[in-house]
Amino acid sequence: MIGNSSQSKILKHTARSDAEKxxxxxxxxxxxxxxxxxAHGLPDQRTSAFWSSDAIAPPYYSNMTTLDRNATEEQLVEIGRLTDRLGGRPGLKDGFSRLDLVNKGFRLLFSASWIWAEPHRISAPAPQDWVRIRDGAALQRWEHSWxxxxxxxxxxxFTLALLFDPDIHIYGRCAGGGFDAGCIVNRSPEAVGISNIFSLAGTPQVFRDAVSLATVAFSPELPLVGYDRDEALDAMTKLGFKPVGQLRIWLSDEDGL
Incomplete structure (x- = not known):
């Protein structure tokens, strides 16, 4: 039975608008x-409007993510600064699908949905054969599979320094001395995020396992969040997640990726 304190926290989360989520x-x-x-030793900066970095981003990471749907003017100024600073057009994550960057030399890579699951709405035991990655050798095997x-x-x-961050857990499913599936779970003050879910066998069970690991990794009072699209989005919605907003990933129009 959920106590009064937990009930009030759930009601608080439920009362939030999709925009706030x-x-x-x-x-x-x-x-x-x-x-x-x-963890790479790269510089970054953060305001209420965006997070960004002037450094060359690791593969599959953007140089900027937006944090306020209404701060588009400030975000466009930062995009211009990053473009000048990096000598090209950086990868960008528009967290609220508010920026039209086609005329600024970017092309849309893909759109996706932010997803949200309320605390206690998803209940599952920790899956078998999964372990938390705790050393450099295991991390190397995990990244190879990823x-x-x-x-x-x-x-x-993914560098060794990540393993010493108390708000980051990296998990892998053991198979033949390596890993055939994995995910990353990260804790913030208001939510627990699930990302980098993969399975070499392509089985949908990996999504349920990742959600189970996130549920037990940190505070059960926090909602679970992430972003997905296509089949992954379908799999997460079947597990109880709901789309709460759209995001876009932009790349330079000159980028061949």
């Missing part, structure tokens, strides 16, 4: 970006 999703995602960049699943790059994306 999208803001919390974007903030949680920016926290993960910040952790990854700092790249095989559809994120090919020769660069090192």
């Amino acid at each position: 999208a803001r919390i999703c974007a903030a949680n995602n920016a926290d993960l970006y910040q952790a990854v960049f700092r 790249k095989q699943s559809g994120s090919p790059t020769d660069a090192k994306v």
Whole structure:
């Protein structure tokens, strides 16, 4: 039975508008970006309007994520500054689908949905055969599998420093001395995020396992959040997540990715 304190917290989360939930999703995602960049020793800056970095981003990461749907003028100024600073057009995550950057030399890579699950609405035991990655050798094997699943790059994306961040948990499912599935869970003040879900076998069970791990990793009073599209979005909605807003990923129109 859920106590009065827990009930009041659930009601508080439920009463939030989709726009507020999208803001919390974007903030949680920016926290993960910040952790990854700092684990690489890369500089970053953050305001109420955006998170950004002047450094060359690790593969599959943007140089900027927006944090306020109404601060478009400030965000456009930062996009111009980053473009000048980096000598080209940086990758950008428009967290609220508010920026039209076609005329500024960008092309839309894809759109996706922020997703949200209320606390206590998803209940599942910790899955078997999954472990938290705790050392460099295991992280190397985990990243090798992650790249095989559809994120090919020769660069090192996840560094050892991430394992010492108390707000980041990296999980893998053990298989033959390595890992055949994985995910990352990150904690923010207002939510727990799930990202980088992969399965070499392509089984939908991996989504349920990732949600179970996120449920037990940090405070059960916090909502679970993330962003997905296509089949992954369908899988997460079947598990109890609801779309709460749209985001867009922009790349330079000159970028061949």
